[in-house]
Amino acid sequence: MKNLLIMCGAGHATSTIAVSKVNKWLSDEKLTDQVKIYQSKIADELNKIDSYDVVVSTTIVPDSIKAKVINGLPLLTGVGLNEFFAELKKRLAI
């Protein structure tokens, strides 16, 4: 089981949309039982970011964790969505 964190600025609106889109993708790919999704706001996660296997963010992240984070903007704009899911799949390594 992989731990996937999806975070935004408030932990309300955009991460909710992102979680729902990723859930649908996991279900389509039949990967639902291999990934556990956590939803949160960035301020609560910065010092425990390493406890997750993969992190998706729909907000700005500090340089110190950039390498760990996939930009979740395609989940909101629809632009580059296929590339996003390809990257997510690669990082989840499942």
Added chain:
Amino acid sequence: MYFDQHLCLFNIEAKTKEEILTTMAQMLLSHGIVKQDYLTGILEREQQYPTGLLVNSIGFAIPHTDSSKVNQSQICFASLKHPVIFSGMTDDKEQIPVKFIFMLAMKQPHEQVENLQNLIGLFQNEEQIKLLEQCQSTNEFISILNSAGVK
């Protein structure tokens, strides 16, 4: 339910994002939708975690803040005569000229997934956005939003 109070401003003028955000937050406050500290929350949040989104070359913003500052769920909408600059949601160096602002007041942190998804879906629908650009009345606005599945 998101538009029960008909809080819409069409084709209005503002020079900065702070100006329009203040106008909208005060509108929500005067209708009892949000608490006193909502405006400060919105301005601080926008500074730290901006909400500008560029979709098909059109700028949107979805300012929001903690649900603890909200009394009841509602969306306040404004279309601007001249765009104002917001920073991009995942890159604060990205300067987005924003034409449409949907200020979200959400009572529960994870509520209304479908509504929010449909709202984002609307941003990607170029035909509907053309209608939104010409929209001048609340009834027309609500019918565009409802037909996109945002209620």
